[in-house]
Amino acid sequence: MKLVYASASPFVRKVRVVLAETGQADDVELLNVATTPVSTPEEVSAANPAGKIPALIRSDGPAIYDSRVICQYLNDRAGGGLYPDNSRWEVMTLEATADAIMDAAVLMVYEHRIRPPQFVYPEWEEAQWTKVARAVQAVNDRWMAHLAGPLNMGHIAVACALGYLDFRHSGRNWRKGCDALDDWYAVFSERDSMKDTIPEG
Structure with a gap:
């Protein structure tokens, strides 16, 4: 493949x-x-x-x-067990939440990298960050018990989303008010799979 x-x-x-x-x-x-x-x-x-x-x-x-x-x-x-039958819909919803964070964060990058400077729309960019911040806060407030469980696809997706925020939007400080999620990510990001896939470019 x-x-x-x-x-x-x-x-x-x-x-x-x-x-x-x-x-x-x-x-x-x-x-x-x-x-x-x-x-x-x-x-x-x-x-x-x-x-x-x-x-x-x-x-x-x-x-x-x-x-x-x-x-x-x-x-x-x-047969990885990353979408367990007993919590499949929760796992997929958490993955979708992480993907939404990624979508908005990537669009913010494109707003400056692709669009000519005279056409950059700051209000639109801030609206994307509002989506990111709201979703990150929701994970911190509602999903920490789930993230404490056995490894599943929701964990991987959230970790990759947070890693991208650190990579492209570090000045935005997603960690503010999200101490539990910050602590979880600090541990999860030490996995070999995360360290071996740190983004570049």
């Missing part, structure tokens, strides 16, 4: 952490690409017509894409 990826993407990091945690890292070749919303390399569009990463190219079937689809596929392939 080949994973179409870019190191800086938090969605890619989710997949790479799953690969590590389920013992499948050696089964996948990493295909590094540089892509933006206005520039899509051919190898990306060939794997995902929407032009987004990550995409997983398989030898026994068509390429699959969207990090949530890939993570569920890899979990099923390895």
Whole structure:
């Protein structure tokens, strides 16, 4: 299998952490690409017509894409137990919350990296951060008991989302008022799977 990826993407990091945690890292070749919303390399569009990463190219079937689809596929392939039956909907909801944090945080980066300076919309950017802050606070206030349980996909997704906030938005200080989540992340980020996938670029 080949994973179409870019190191800086938090969605890619989710997949790479799953690969590590389920013992499948050696089964996948990493295909590094540089892509933006206005520039899509051919190898990306060939794997995902929407032009987004990550995409997983398989030898026994068509390429699959969207990090949530890939993570569920890899979990099923390895019998990883990251979506346990007794809490599947909670796990998927927590993963969706983390993905929403990532979506808004990535859009904030694109607002400055892709849009010409004269068209940057500060109110829109702040609205994205409001989404991030509200979601982070909700995880801190409502989900800490869940995060204290056995490893599942919700844990991985939240950790990757928080890692991206540190990577791209460190000055925003997501930790303020979220001491419990900060403490949890400090421990989780010491896992080998997290240390081996620290974003670059």
